[in-house]
Amino acid sequence: MIRIGIVGIGYLGRIHVSVLQELTAQFEIVGIYDHKPIDGLETSAALQALPFFESYQALIGAVDAVAVIASTPAHFLLAKEALLAGKAVFIEKPMCATLKEAQELHEFALQQQSFLQVGHVERFNPVLAAASSYITSHKLLAYDSCRTASFQQRGSEVSVVLDLMIHDLDLLLAHTSSKVLAIEVVAKSKKSSFSDEVEASIAFEDGLKAKLFASRISDQRQRTLRLQMPKHTIALDLLEKTASVQLNSGSGTEALKVIPSNALQTQWLDFASAYHAGHAPRVGAEAGLRALELALEIDARAQAQIAQNSKHFIQ
Numbered sequence: 581m582i583r584i585g586i587v588g589i590g591y592l593g594r595i596h597v598s599v600l601q602e603l604t605a606q607f608e609i610v611g612i613y614d615h616k617p618i619d620g621l622e623t624s625a626a627l628q629a630l631p632f633f634e635s636y637q638a639l640i641g642a643v644d645a646v647a648v649i650a651s652t653p654a655h656f657l658l659a660k661e662a663l664l665a666g667k668a669v670f671i672e673k674p675m676c677a678t679l680k681e682a683q684e685l686h687e688f689a690l691q692q693q694s695f696l697q698v699g700h701v702e703r704f705n706p707v708l709a710a711a712s713s714y715i716t717s718h719k720l721l722a723y724d725s726c727r728t729a730s731f732q733q734r735g736s737e738v739s740v741v742l743d744l745m746i747h748d749l750d751l752l753l754a755h756t757s758s759k760v761l762a763i764e765v766v767a768k769s770k771k772s773s774f775s776d777e778v779e780a781s782i783a784f785e786d787g788l789k790a791k792l793f794a795s796r797i798s799d800q801r802q803r804t805l806r807l808q809m810p811k812h813t814i815a816l817d818l819l820e821k822t823a824s825v826q827l828n829s830g831s832g833t834e835a836l837k838v839i840p841s842n843a844l845q846t847q848w849l850d851f852a853s854a855y856h857a858g859h860a861p862r863v864g865a866e867a868g869l870r871a872l873e874l875a876l877e878i879d880a881r882a883q884a885q886i887a888q889n890s891k892h893f894i895q
Contacts, residue, residue: 581605582668582852585643586612587636587658588650589627591734592672596649597627599844606852613639615650640665645695645855648672652738656681659696663688668695668855670848673750674742674875675868682872686865697851697861698868700750704846707816708751710823710838714814715807720755722808723790728798731771736796739774741879745794749878750863750871751805758786760874767882770797775882782874 584607586597593614600607611631633639640646640661645668648658656676662669663685675698676682689696702708708715725748736743762783767775777795784790803818808828815824823836854861 581608582645582855583608583610583643584645584647585610585633585639586647586649587614587639588648588654589614590649590651593649594627595844596647596848597630599842599848600647601626603845603848603852606849610643611639636661640667644668645670645851652742653677656685659685660688663692663694663696666692666694668697668851670697670699670851671868672699673701673868673871674738674746675865675872679869679873679876682869686869689865695855695861696865697854698863698865698871699847700747700863700867700871701843701847702747702751702818703754703863704841704843704850705818705821706838706841706843706846707818707821707823709841710836711807711814711816711825714809714812714825715755718809718811720788720807720809722806723752723755723788723792724806725752725790725792725794726802726804727793728795728800728802730799730801731776731797736772736774739778739879739882740776740794740796741778741780741875741882744796745778745780745792745878746871746875748792748794748805749874750867752782752790752792753870753874754867756784756786756788758784758788760877761785763878763881765878765881765885767885769886775879775886778878778882780878 586593589612600609609630611633613633613636646662648655648671650658652674655671659669659671676685727744727748760782764781767778770776776797779793782790805816807814811828813826813828821838823838824833825836826833850862
């Protein structure tokens with residue numbers, strides 16, 4: 581059993597606690613820590629029953645592993661301190677607030693041979709598992725993703741690229757090691773000071789073409805992927821949990837069987853399995869770094885475009 585501490589008891593932190601409380605054979609939640617006093621947090625009875633540590637250092641000293649679910653700007657220092665203490669670390673996406681921080685954390689984890697998992701939970705979506713044999717055994721030619729949601733104040737401290745699109749960037753990069761050749765971005769800002777809607781077209785050196793769309797100002801909630809291989813095309817609905825394969829010859833569509841599962845729970849089971857086996861988790865520091873690097877490149881182009889459009893509007 582892994583003795584684990586949770587850092588950050590916001591909306592997402594409470595969800596992680598709830599999932600871990602169900603995995604009693606794998607985890608013991610030793611306690612929680614938040615920079616806000618527990619009295620100032622909206623907590624459930626189950627959460628209030630957990631020990632609340634007065635300092636992060638005290639929590640680190642009492643556990644085998646730490647789950648960093650705090651705000652993104654705090655990820656680097658919290659994760660590094662836990663790794664320095666020899667603890668296994670789970671860190672929510674995005675891995676860090678800056679590329680420099682992510683690179684340093686990645687290098688440190690390598691040097692110390694530390695256990696570090698990044699929370700790209702879509703890797704564990706049962707729809708991906710249903711289509712895995714088709715995806716891994718064929719060359720990916722084209723990748724199209726659409727991820728939309730209505731605006732929420734939570735998450736608006738970063739752009740839609742770091743909030744939503746980074747999920748699909750991670751899934752894309754999990755299926756190619758080719759270098760990026762070109763990026764084109766169309767962006768708009770409506771509800772926040774960052775990009776709220778972005779379309780990114782990416783060309784890779786091996787010929788792969790990717791088009792990703794993410795919006796947090798939509799009336800509809802969507803999470804879809806379309807993957808084109810030489811002989812077939814896979815359509816995945818990550819939200820509705822459906823998957824189908826169509827031969828490019830047009831000779832019919834086959835629905836794939838999706839076995840229902842909780843992706844967040846599966847992610848934590850992967851953490852426990854890798855930890856006990858002494859091998860790297862499915863989504864390690866390198867994957868988190870690659871996704872962040874591409875996300876920040878797209879985000880920089882999006883912000884530059886928004887700033888330019890705003891300048892023209894003012895003039």
